[in-house]
Amino acid sequence: MTTLRLTRPTPVTFAEAEAIIDEDGHGEADGNPDGLARVYVSPEVDGWTLVIGWWCDPCDGAQGDGSAWLIAERGAVLRRYCATGEAGDDLFTLGEPLPLERARREELGLSPAWDEAARGDEAEDEWKSAAFHLAPEIATALGTSPLTLTAETRVRGTGVLALTPHPTSAEAGPVA
Structure with missing residues (x-):
């Protein structure tokens, strides 16, 4: 969270995050028209932390x-x-x-x-x-891939939805 300068973490489930990130990616979220204001930071999954959202798109x-x-x-x-x-x-x-x-x-x-x-x-x-x-x-x-997670996947901690350092983040409203 600190390295990526993410703020205002709010606990959410994978399912909730998937719906929110999908909504953000289509520009449907109020205050987040470009989908760049929020990301999902997973709990530790088989030793990895996944950061998912439109803001993370490397290209x-x-x-x-x-x-x-x-x-x-x-x-x-x-x-x-x-x-x-x-x-x-x-x-x-x-x-x-x-x-x-x-x-x-x-x-x-x-x-x-x-x-x-x-x-x-x-x-x-x-x-x-x-x-x-x-x-x-x-x-x-x-x-690990978010597409291969199962009930047997080792998970430690809680996933959160967080605001990115993108300029519209301050306007994104509640994160959950």
């Missing part, structure tokens, strides 16, 4: 359109990648490809190293199509 893509991942450790970004199919996705790329990215490219018969700015090459288009759906698999490979 400013439209909801439901592609995949994006941001991998950070101790506050430092290790990898950021965006696969929305939009021109400029390459501008969001930071860090070296993850082992899973390299392996998937090799499965496709592609070089594990590539120039993200390359466009129009049929083989690279095949990679972009595969990457379009890769984020949940990367989350699972690195630790």
Whole structure:
């Protein structure tokens, strides 16, 4: 919470957070028309803390359109990648490809190293199509994915909805 400069945590369940974040992502929340004012910070889930919400989007893509991942450790970004199919996705790329990215490219018969700015090459288009759906698999490979939580998942603590440092946060009203 401190590292991300989040404030006003309000306890909520995963189900409540999902509904609120979905509402925010569609610009339906009063005082939060761009969906950037609030995020859900999960309880510790199998040793991980998930931060979910429109504000966390590493590439400013439209909801439901592609995949994006941001991998950070101790506050430092290790990898950021965006696969929305939009021109400029390459501008969001930071860090070296993850082992899973390299392996998937090799499965496709592609070089594990590539120039993200390359466009129009049929083989690279095949990679972009595969990457379009890769984020949940990367989350699972690195630790845990919000899409794979079960009743057996180890959970410690309480999830909260919190205000982001985004300028509209002060106007977002109650967080729950």
